[in-house]
Structures are given as structure tokens and as C-alpha cells.
Amino acid sequence: MDEVEVVVAHSERATLRVGDVFLKVDADRARIDAEVEAMSLAPVPTPELLWCKPxxxxxxxxxxxxxGRLGGPSTGSSAGWAAAGAAIRQLHDAPLPPRPGRAGRSVDALVAELDAECELLVTNGVLPADLVTRNRQVSEAALRPWTPAFTHGDLQIAHVFVDGDEVTGIIDWSEAGQGDALYDLATFTLGHQEHLGDVLAGYGTDVDVDLDVIHGWWSLRSLLAVRWLVEHGFDPFAPGCEVDVLRSRM
Incomplete structure (x- = not known):
């Protein structure tokens, strides 16, 4: 019998691998429904759905x-990063899905969440006040009107698989929906800013990508993630991870 590998697990959901099958366990039925729907609509390679029994x-x-992975070196070539950029552009150009995603939160909701989180980070001594203040300023660039696109919503580097310069699949679609395309680009390059140029080359030069907005999303996403990661057993203080991303803005 194949061994059971715990890929990721926390209080909200868990992913297990048994041989060539991934089992995702999620108590939130809406997230499972969103993932199945998004994979059926996305014009990019996704995992084959074997069965769904919430x-x-x-x-x-x-x-x-x-x-590669956040906090580790990139194992992919420039061509691989560019291929990922092209796949992301294909997704963003697709017809809009019916529901908003994580990348589609309103500016007002983001401002309220961000300000409350910044206050907690400082009050609880999680991060120094000057680090939080500086990154809150950088985050401001991301807090602007945007044109809705079909977004993945959690496009971490670990969620895109490539073989050479071909994307073989993108996983974890539970946060997908209408949202800000630059949120996806920023999430994908978080902690690997040296490959942003490769990703944008594949994404296409016909689109004016505002780098200040990308930087803003790097700061905003990291500020919102640090405390949650600590509380769920992850280490955002590890080299190359979220806190280092915040420090790079100083």
C-alpha cells in the first residue's frame, strides 16, 4: 500500500497524497464548490477531477x-517562469467566472482589514512598528480601482507545475473568481522578485503592468499573512519568506 503523505494541514483544511491521488479535505463546502467550478472554467491545465464527495x-x-518554493531557491528556468506568465495571462483573458474571488475584495474591505491587522501586529509585538508603517505605505499602491479578470486568487509558486518550458497544471482553485489580475502576478512572484521580468515577458508586453502595484501587493499580502501563518504553525520569519519580503521594502 502507498504511504499517506501530508502535503499541508491546518485547522481550515488538509491535503493528503496517496500514490498518484491528492485528497483535499475542507469543511467549507463553498470552497470545494468554488474549486470544482473554477477548474471546469479555467482555460489552463488543471488536475483531473477523480471524484468529489464533500x-x-x-x-x-x-x-x-x-x-521552487517560498523561502527556497528557484529550481525553474527563465523559460519556465515565462511559460507560467503566459498561462497566467491566458487565465486573465478568459471570460469572467460568475463569482468574486479572494483577489476581488473591495478596496474599502481591504483597507479596513489591513489597518486592523497592522494595529494588531504592532500592539502584539509581532513586528516592529517602523516595518509595519513602511509596508502599509507601500501597500497603498495596490488599493486602487481595477478591472475584473478571471483570477486564481492563491497563485503561490507551489501551485504551478511545469515541465521544461510547458505548464502542466495549476492546482488549488478554491479562492478563484473575479479579481485583480495584478494580485495573481504579485502572489506568484512573492519572494522571487528576481523572476518578475521573466513572468512579465511571458505575460505579454502589450499590457502595462504597474510595478508599484505589484510591490504594493507584496507588502499587503505579507502584512495580512504573518499573524495567520504563525497561529497555524507556519514560519513567516524563515529566510526568504513573508517577513523578509517586508524587510526588503525598507
Missing amino acids: PVLALAALSGTTL
Whole structure:
């Protein structure tokens, strides 16, 4: 019998791998429904859906490897990063899905969440006040009107698989929906800013990508993530992770 590998697990959901099958366990039925719907609509490679019996979703494993991981070196080539950029552009150009996603929160809601989180980070001594203040200023660039696109919503580097210069699949679609395209680009390059140029080359030069907005999303996403990561057993203080991203803005 194949061993059971715990890919990721916390109080909200868990993903297990058994041989060539991934089992996602999520108590939130809406997230499972959103993931199944998004994979059916996305014009990019996604895992084969084997079966869905909430709270469990079974998916076939993808071929290829990820381009690296947050906090670690990139194992992918420039061509691989560019291919990922092209796939992201294909997604963003697709017809809009019916529901808003994580990247589609309103500016007012983001401002309220961000300001409350910044206050907690300082009050609880999680991060120094000057680090929080500086990154709150950088975040301001992301807080602007945007044109809705089909977004993944959680496009971490570990969620995109490539084989050479071909994208073989994108996983974890539970946060997908209408949202800000630059949120996806920023999430994908978080902690790997040296490959932003490769991603944008694949994404296409016909689109004017505001780098200040990308930087703003790097800061905003990191500020909102630090305390949650600590509380769920992850380490945002590890080299190359969220706190280092925040420090790079100083």
C-alpha cells in the first residue's frame, strides 16, 4: 500500500497524497464548490477531477515540478517562469467566472482589514512598528480601482507545475473568481522578485503592468499573512519568506 503523505494541514483544511491521488479535505463546502467550478472554467491545465464527495475532493497528481518554493531557491528556468506568465495571462483573458474571488475584495474591505491587522501586529509585538508603517505605505499602491479578470486568487509558486518550458497544471482553485489580475502576478512572484521580468515577458508586453502595484501587493499580502501563518504553525520569519519580503521594502 502507498504511504499517506501530508502535503499541508491546518485547522481550515488538509491535503493528503496517496500514490498518484491528492485528497483535499475542507469543511467549507463553498470552497470545494468554488474549486470544482473554477477548474471546469479555467482555460489552463488543471488536475483531473477523480471524484468529489464533500468534504473530500480527489484529484489526479500532475506531471512536472514546481518552479521552487517560498523561502527556497528557484529550481525553474527563465523559460519556465515565462511559460507560467503566459498561462497566467491566458487565465486573465478568459471570460469572467460568475463569482468574486479572494483577489476581488473591495478596496474599502481591504483597507479596513489591513489597518486592523497592522494595529494588531504592532500592539502584539509581532513586528516592529517602523516595518509595519513602511509596508502599509507601500501597500497603498495596490488599493486602487481595477478591472475584473478571471483570477486564481492563491497563485503561490507551489501551485504551478511545469515541465521544461510547458505548464502542466495549476492546482488549488478554491479562492478563484473575479479579481485583480495584478494580485495573481504579485502572489506568484512573492519572494522571487528576481523572476518578475521573466513572468512579465511571458505575460505579454502589450499590457502595462504597474510595478508599484505589484510591490504594493507584496507588502499587503505579507502584512495580512504573518499573524495567520504563525497561529497555524507556519514560519513567516524563515529566510526568504513573508517577513523578509517586508524587510526588503525598507
